[in-house]
Amino acid sequence: xxxxxxxxxIKPRKYKVGDIVKVDFIVIHPMxxxxxxxxxxxxxxxxxxxxxxxxxxxxxxxxTVLPWETVSTNPYFSINMKVTGPGVIKVVYKDNMxxxxxxxxxxxxxx
Amino acid sequence: MRRRSFxxxxxxxxxxxxxxxxxxxxxxxxxxxxxxxxxxxxxxLEVVTGGKGAKESDKVQxxxxxxxxxxxxxxxxxxxxxxxxxxxxxHILTTKNSNARAADVxxxxxxxxAYFATRIKLSGTQNVVAVAVLKDGSAIMASKPVKxxxxxxx
Numbered sequence: 001x002x003x004x005x006x007x008x009x010i011k012p013r014k015y016k017v018g019d020i021v022k023v024d025f026i027v028i029h030p031m032x033x034x035x036x037x038x039x040x041x042x043x044x045x046x047x048x049x050x051x052x053x054x055x056x057x058x059x060x061x062x063x064t065v066l067p068w069e070t071v072s073t074n075p076y077f078s079i080n081m082k083v084t085g086p087g088v089i090k091v092v093y094k095d096n097m098x099x100x101x102x103x104x105x106x107x108x109x110x111x
Numbered sequence: 112m113r114r115r116s117f118x119x120x121x122x123x124x125x126x127x128x129x130x131x132x133x134x135x136x137x138x139x140x141x142x143x144x145x146x147x148x149x150x151x152x153x154x155x156l157e158v159v160t161g162g163k164g165a166k167e168s169d170k171v172q173x174x175x176x177x178x179x180x181x182x183x184x185x186x187x188x189x190x191x192x193x194x195x196x197x198x199x200x201x202h203i204l205t206t207k208n209s210n211a212r213a214a215d216v217x218x219x220x221x222x223x224x225a226y227f228a229t230r231i232k233l234s235g236t237q238n239v240v241a242v243a244v245l246k247d248g249s250a251i252m253a254s255k256p257v258k259x260x261x262x263x264x265x
Binding site: 033 | 147148183184185205208209210212213214215216217218219221222223224226227228229230231232
C-alpha cells in the first residue's frame with residue numbers, strides 16, 4: 001500500500017460550536033484517465049483514479065463522494081460540515097486499483 | 112517492356128501507399144482509446160435522476176469560469192439553496208467528455224449546507240451541469256458553458 005500525501009483543511013481556522021465550516025480535502029494522486037499515452041514508451045497508461053471518498057465525524061459517516069476519472073490530477077474536494085462539538089474528522093479514500101488510505105484531523109471549536 | 116513494367120510499378124507505389132495510409136488511419140481510429148467508464152451525457156442524466164429528468168432552477172448555483180485556459184484544471188463550485196434535510200445528492204456532469212460523470216456527492220444533514228467544490232478536466236468547450244437530487248425524488252439542475260482553449264482529457 002503506497003502511502004499517499006493528503007491534507008485536510010478546515011476553513012475558517014477559528015470556529016465555534018454550531019458554525020458551518022468548510023472541510024477541504026486534497027490528495028496527491030495521478031488520476032489517470034486510461035486514455036493518455038506515455039510519451040516515452042508509446043503505451044497507454046492504465047486507468048488509475050480515486051473512486052470513493054468517505055468523510056466521517058467521530059466515526060459517523062456524513063458525506064460520500066464518488067469521483068470519476070474526470071476529476072483533475074491531485075484532486076480537491078470541498079464540502080460543508082456543521083460543528084457540533086470537539087471530535088475527529090476521518091477521511092477514507094479508495095482508488096480503482098484497490099489502494100485504501102485514510103487521514104484524520106482534530107476538530108477543536110473555541111467558545 | 113521494361114519501361115512499361117517500370118511505369119506500372121510506379122503507379123502501384125502511390126496506390127499501395129494510399130492503402131497503407133487508409134489502414135493506418137483506421138488503426139489510429141481504433142487505437143483512440145475509449146474510457147471504460149464511457150457514458151453519454153443523456154444516459155448519465157437518466158442514471159442520476161432515475162429516468163425522470165431534471166428541471167432547470169435558480170436554486171442551484173453553479174460557479175465555473177467562462178473561459179478556462181487549461182482544460183486539465185477547471186474549478187467547479189455548486190451551492191444548492193434548499194434546506195439540507197431535503198437534499199439527497201449533488202452530481203456534476205459534463206456534456207462532451209467521454210465519461211460524462213465527474214462526481215457524485217451524497218449528503219446528510221450534518222453538512223449544514225448543500226455545497227460542493229472540486230476541480231475537473233474538460234476535453235473541450237462544453238457545458239458543465241450540476242444536478243441536485245432532492246429527497247422527494249425530483250431533481251433540479253443548472254448548466255453553464257465553459258470555453259476551453261487547451262483540452263485536458265486524453
